Amino acid sequence: MKYDTIIIGAGPAGLSAALHLAFHQRSVLVIDRRTGPLPFTLTPLYNVPGFVHKRGVDIIKHMEQEAIKAGARLERGNVQQISGAAGDFTIQLESSTIFQAKTVLLATGVARYHPLVAGSYQPFLPYAAKGNTYYCPDCESPELLGKHIVVIGVGGANSAIAEALPLLEFAASIRLLLTAGQDFKPEWEEKRVAHKLEVIHGQIAAIEGSRGIITALILEDGARVTADGYYVSSPKFPRNQLAQQLALELSERGHIKTGWRGQTKLLGAVDGDWLEGVWAAGDVQPQTQQVSIAAGSGNIAAVMIDQYLQKKSPRKLGI
Numbered sequence: 485m486k487y488d489t490i491i492i493g494a495g496p497a498g499l500s501a502a503l504h505l506a507f508h509q510r511s512v513l514v515i516d517r518r519t520g521p522l523p524f525t526l527t528p529l530y531n532v533p534g535f536v537h538k539r540g541v542d543i544i545k546h547m548e549q550e551a552i553k554a555g556a557r558l559e560r561g562n563v564q565q566i567s568g569a570a571g572d573f574t575i576q577l578e579s580s581t582i583f584q585a586k587t588v589l590l591a592t593g594v595a596r597y598h599p600l601v602a603g604s605y606q607p608f609l610p611y612a613a614k615g616n617t618y619y620c621p622d623c624e625s626p627e628l629l630g631k632h633i634v635v636i637g638v639g640g641a642n643s644a645i646a647e648a649l650p651l652l653e654f655a656a657s658i659r660l661l662l663t664a665g666q667d668f669k670p671e672w673e674e675k676r677v678a679h680k681l682e683v684i685h686g687q688i689a690a691i692e693g694s695r696g697i698i699t700a701l702i703l704e705d706g707a708r709v710t711a712d713g714y715y716v717s718s719p720k721f722p723r724n725q726l727a728q729q730l731a732l733e734l735s736e737r738g739h740i741k742t743g744w745r746g747q748t749k750l751l752g753a754v755d756g757d758w759l760e761g762v763w764a765a766g767d768v769q770p771q772t773q774q775v776s777i778a779a780g781s782g783n784i785a786a787v788m789i790d791q792y793l794q795k796k797s798p799r800k801l802g803i
């Protein structure tokens with residue numbers, strides 16, 4: 485079977501697109517390997533219309549169920565290869581299963597690093613988005629109101645300050661724990677001093693806490709770092725491997741460059757010279773990373789895909 489559309493990624497972008505396309509009676513397959521943030525987010529989200537106070541895991545389950553109910557098929561798997569052109573794409577999973585589609589939507593999101601604990605990110609996972617850890621200043625900073633916060637720098641020292649500054653509007657105090665990059669550019673050092681941000685240098689050796697709540701980070705030198713909440717300042721890497729296989733144009737930071745309706749273009753092509761049959765949506769585009777924005781961009785891409793398919797092969801479903 486050749487699907488009208490294969491969507492890679494079942495985050496808010498991919499599922500919102502799947503819902504629209506399935507509702508419009510397109511055959512849609514969504515493939516996902518479950519590495520997005522929401523299935524692991526046990527804390528409530530406060531800025532997603534229709535879902536305020538709902539946990540990330542519940543929001544994404546609900547979106548999945550709605551897309552499936554509308555007629556989309558959801559397949560668990562890791563897409564390793566994509567090839568072909570408009571009307572005839574081939575997508576291969578790690579399991580070697582192959583699927584075919586007329587159009588594709590890349591909604592693969594971004595990857596984030598968690599802090600290392602004794603050299604491994606695994607011990608941090610029981611706490612990541614489970615209780616008092618935070619990752620997204622635009623989404624979560626009001627939750628820090630009146631709290632004493634440690635920003636854990638997992639990437640560059642300058643990025644840690646850049647992410648800490650907006651949190652200062654809400655937090656009672658902020659300290660920076662730099663576990664990776666240690667040096668500030670002079671302009672960032674000036675800002676650090678101006679805002680009286682204390683810096684702790686060190687590696688995390690162990691976490692004290694339970695049920696997703698961190699009570700202290702124990703550093704290699706034995707120091708005990710306590711706070712009400714821990715904000716993770718982590719580099720974000722767009723998951724662009726499939727886009728690279730299709731030779732799509734990427735931004736400097738590796739996001740897929742798109743038109744505002746999610747259209748993509750080949751490397752070196754000018755805006756307007758969009759690639760037929762391939763769209764991108766969500767965090768993998770250069771845009772603010774939020775659930776509603778991802779869902780909205782998935783929706784507009786799906787509208788475009790549906791209109792494209794209509795033009796290619798008009799249907800007469802009413803008779």
Ligand SMILES: Cc1cc2nc3c(=O)[nH]c(=O)nc-3n(C[C@H](O)[C@H](O)[C@H](O)COP(=O)(O)OP(=O)(O)OC[C@H]3O[C@@H](n4cnc5c(N)ncnc54)[C@H](O)[C@@H]3O)c2cc1C
Binds near residue numbers: 492516522726
């Ligand atoms: C801890 C945390 C808290 C957050 N809190 C908020 C909040 O309160 N409010 C808010 O608005 N936003 C929040 N965000 C941001 C929000 O979660 C993202 O902006 C949103 O999930 C992006 O949606 P997306 O569909 O673009 O990508 P994602 O949700 O990342 O989904 C992409 C999907 O693609 C899949 N995938 C990637 N590559 C492949 C492949 N090769 N094969 C198969 N599957 C693949 C992944 O498994 C993943 O499921 C938070 C993010 C984090 C990390």
